Amino acid sequence: MNVAADIEARELSYAEAIREAMDVALASDERVILMGEDIGVYGGAFQVTGDLIDTYGPDRVIDTPISELGGAGVAVGAALTGLRPIFEFQFSDFATLAMEQIVNQAAKVRYMLGGAVSVPVVMRFPAGSGTGAAAQHSQSLEAWFAHVPGLKVVQPSTPHDAKGLLLAALEDPDPVMIFEHKLLYKMRGAVPEGHYTVPIGKAEIRREGVDVSIVATSIMVHKVLEAAEMLAGEGIEAEVIDLRTVRPLDRETVLASVRKTSRLVCVYEAVKTLGIGAEISAMVAESDAFDYLDAPIVRLGGAECPIPYNPELEKAAVPQVEDIIEAVRAQVKGRL
């Protein structure tokens, strides 16, 4: 990121930042096209593409029929043959209809062909709970994709990173899956104008601390930061790591932090079992950082159930600020 761009930073919402990234890309590269359901005059289900169709027309901002498998496959084929498609799933849950093209094709074509091709496709997935949309419109499925060699998976938590990671994804020759939490779309933050990138595979320390390392993803970064402020009042200084990229993991940033604080808490919205927290925990347990641990590792993740409709149940199904405070307090005070 260049300094000049930083100076010109002004506030945009997360959705506006993504739209601006797409605008920058469409304006500078004729190969870039957008594809997805209702992304044209409707502006996208979450108004992320907005009015881009007015500037770039229906040949570059392409409304697809409700055909997730076919649409994703068309994007893969277009990426293989010279275009740079950005494919929007209306909800990340609908990617289940397109797993064939993502997992069997996009992720594997390069390897299966001995490196003869690249698949520079970007896919965007509005994800997460909190909207009252219940079990089929609220999932956090990023770990599924992160389990597949050939894919890169990112989860921006701020407007700045949403724009920078999307522009980085477009420059990346490999398929990049971007998981955007729907509750973040309205969040505002500083966003530099013009073109800049946020490196894929690099975590960011959002708050420095010495007592515990909390690794969080997506919206949980904000809940953890809120919890960290409360914990600071009790004399517990948490280091908050925004993972940003789920595959490839930024091993060094996490391990260095754990060596410093001697405690690890992982916080993520997806179902706890067999998730990103397990991978981070194992990564630490398998490394020299394990020797630095003063307490058992703690994972806070989604409950072992689909996301329920009732608003109180919905909140209970994913980690909340109070859960984080309580877990960290117990860990640091040696009550585990």
Place this chain on the structure above:
Amino acid sequence: MADTSPDNIPFAISAYTPERLRGALRQMYLIRKFEEGAEDSYTRGLIHGTMHLSIGQEASAVGACIGLSETDKITSTHRGHGHSIAKGADVGRMFAEFFGKETGYCKGRGGSMHIADVGKGNLGANGIVGGGLPIAVGAALSAKRLETGAVTVCFFGDGANNEGAFHEALNMAAIWKLPVIFLCENNKYGMSMSTDRSTAVASIADRAVAYAMAGASVDGNDFSAVSEASEAAIARARAGEGPSLIEAVTYRWRGHSKSDRNRYRSKEEIAEWMACDPIPRMVQMLSDHGIIGAGDAARIEAEAEAEIVQGIAFAKESPAPALSDVTRDVYTKPAA
């Protein structure tokens, strides 16, 4: 004596030069000999895994590709050796791929089901039934957007016509009027299930009506009939008139794969279709119209045979991949 009055001259005889016709016969022999060589190599234990042979289907592969240039694309299937050869692949590199060698088309990472030859416009075979259909539409979208003038021939089998990807792909190709030809090689069985049992329409070409595209059902063992339907579809595609669906009715002499015991079809049925061998029919047509003389067919066949022997020798002598390279080419740009 054959009737050679102008009204009875087959399309191929009037459309192509004698040299191209002899080249097409040569390719048909090359496919037959390749498949026989592959089968023999399998029996000798030189090939790991399974394979899907296209013996009996040579006319559809060659007839569909004769009208294509190297900039035109194809997507292929698990039964794709013939398509690769018809699009100009080198049989030595194909055998090397079968034998898992570094000199193979996929450097030994893909095997029989993933042979591609991107330089010649072959975007690759596919291990997933229907997997190539949306990808072909994506390639056609690129061609239209980038104005390359290229058309894409999408090979698939009768089995794929009942996949959701078929419906999604054909519909999108039609609404966007893309330059793609859907070429269904209906060899009567999706593994063991006959089209009579699997498919609600009598002719797969009838499904074109549902997508408002041109549909034709042809004798897939008649090189001239396949090339005539293909050329008409290619002309429509190049003229911006959108996609076409061609059903080439044919038959695979061998089982689905090496594990097939042929319990679902009778010896009589197989014998009946073997009597409709596309290669002697091609030889007959070419000699009836003076394209080849006495001894030419045998000479071309012997040349094909020699090329196969040479290809197998190349593959056998080629080096195996280095074990340390097992994760190479998963990404174009691995993590920093």
